Amino acid sequence: MAINAEAVVIGGGVMGCSILYNLAFRGVKNAVLLERELLGSGSTGRSSGAVRMHYSNEVHARMAWQSLRIFQNFDEIVGGECGFTETGYLVFSGEDDVEAFHSNVAMQQSAGIQTSIISRSDAQEIAPQFYLGDCPAIAYEPHSGHADSSATAAAYATRARQLGASIRLQTPATGIEVSGGKVTGIKIGEEVIETSAAVVATGPWSRRFLLQHGIDLPLEATRHEVIHLKRPVDLLPRHPGGGDIANMVYFRPEGADLTLVGNGNIEQSVDDPEVFAQRPTQSFIQEVWSRIARRIPLMENAEFSTGYAGLYTTTPDSHPVIDKVDGVEGLYICTGFSGHGFKLSPMVGVLVSELVLDGNATSIDISTLRMSRFKEGKLNMPAYGFRVLV
Numbered sequence: 001m002a003i004n005a006e007a008v009v010i011g012g013g014v015m016g017c018s019i020l021y022n023l024a025f026r027g028v029k030n031a032v033l034l035e036r037e038l039l040g041s042g043s044t045g046r047s048s049g050a051v052r053m054h055y056s057n058e059v060h061a062r063m064a065w066q067s068l069r070i071f072q073n074f075d076e077i078v079g080g081e082c083g084f085t086e087t088g089y090l091v092f093s094g095e096d097d098v099e100a101f102h103s104n105v106a107m108q109q110s111a112g113i114q115t116s117i118i119s120r121s122d123a124q125e126i127a128p129q130f131y132l133g134d135c136p137a138i139a140y141e142p143h144s145g146h147a148d149s150s151a152t153a154a155a156y157a158t159r160a161r162q163l164g165a166s167i168r169l170q171t172p173a174t175g176i177e178v179s180g181g182k183v184t185g186i187k188i189g190e191e192v193i194e195t196s197a198a199v200v201a202t203g204p205w206s207r208r209f210l211l212q213h214g215i216d217l218p219l220e221a222t223r224h225e226v227i228h229l230k231r232p233v234d235l236l237p238r239h240p241g242g243g244d245i246a247n248m249v250y251f252r253p254e255g256a257d258l259t260l261v262g263n264g265n266i267e268q269s270v271d272d273p274e275v276f277a278q279r280p281t282q283s284f285i286q287e288v289w290s291r292i293a294r295r296i297p298l299m300e301n302a303e304f305s306t307g308y309a310g311l312y313t314t315t316p317d318s319h320p321v322i323d324k325v326d327g328v329e330g331l332y333i334c335t336g337f338s339g340h341g342f343k344l345s346p347m348v349g350v351l352v353s354e355l356v357l358d359g360n361a362t363s364i365d366i367s368t369l370r371m372s373r374f375k376e377g378k379l380n381m382p383a384y385g386f387r388v389l390v
């Protein structure tokens, strides 16, 4: 049976849902999203949800900054709840990164981002319980925080449905049909959805799916662990979010009494995104706990609450691929967001809808995210060795 759709989005993570919404918002009447499992069941449902602007490259800084405005006004702009919570965000430089750190903050400021290098005494007022004796430079973003990645994906999906899009769960796309150099349909087993536009937003499954269609991109699924520690709330009732390059750890408050902690350099390659250990390892818990306690000494007295692992989709330069595929009209790729894609997702949807409907992304120059950069050897090398703060 052939079903017609103006566009098909493959993958129901936060990227696919944001793209679907933006296509529907721009007037695409019968866009369809296919999800092999459930919405948010890939990287999105495991995301730490940090929303901050500190990047070493302009394309991400601008995407994060414009996305922040959408997170802050989500109900008004999109409709529904994304769970954005403003906590303020501190970024701590390492000894070797001071020069890059200063120039990155200057770049962010020139892009209009509200961030500044602050003194240790100002940082101590913002975070009285933090140890700051080892900090060569500290940046502060007063309006950053975190949001709920599953809720964001669900809200985009709900709004897209209200605007006429449809979503098919537990429906893996099995292939893309191409004829005469143009996309003609998406296969779901024996069924075909006839369409002239397909967006591949398949997260950690992307390498395998794209290879099936002769597209060989250096994408890798990598496993990352996160723990939640119950902090001593009488002594540490609250704290801002933070990215700590010196200790290779990131953190944020979660709910009333938990602190979520992840890391910037411990990862493990995963062959099959269906099969990976979901629970954290003892060695990870010990290592990351000792790292957070170096920045927030009171966390030594915290209690372990829970932990889990999720998958990043990494590229050699930790930048995603957002591009149309040369030689296949109507095929678009949106993947490879490593451990920092959630905060970009509102603008990713806008930009991909521009690629599909206008032929080019115009809101922000995303040419550095083109897929050909790997073959050209023009990688966007991050300033820090921190997988998340690229």
Ligand SMILES: Cc1cc2nc3c(=O)[nH]c(=O)nc-3n(C[C@H](O)[C@H](O)[C@H](O)COP(=O)(O)OP(=O)(O)OC[C@H]3O[C@@H](n4cnc5c(N)ncnc54)[C@H](O)[C@@H]3O)c2cc1C
Pocket: 010, 011, 012, 013, 014, 015, 016, 034, 035, 036, 037, 038, 039, 040, 041, 042, 043, 044, 045, 046, 047, 048, 049, 050, 051, 149, 171, 172, 173, 174, 201, 202, 203, 204, 205, 206, 209, 224, 225, 226, 262, 309, 310, 311, 312, 334, 335, 336, 337, 338, 339, 340, 341, 342, 343, 344
């Ligand atoms: C532990 C962890 C912590 C993170 N922390 C942060 C953070 O603090 N801040 C931040 O900004 N980012 C963070 N990230 C990154 C962020 O979560 C991801 O970049 C983002 O969720 C990627 O979304 P996605 O839609 O590209 O991928 P996914 O969420 O993986 O979605 C892809 C979807 O495609 C589906 N799919 C695959 N193949 C097919 C097929 N053939 N047919 C149909 N469907 C298919 C999958 O089932 C999946 O649901 C974190 C990620 C992890 C894992």
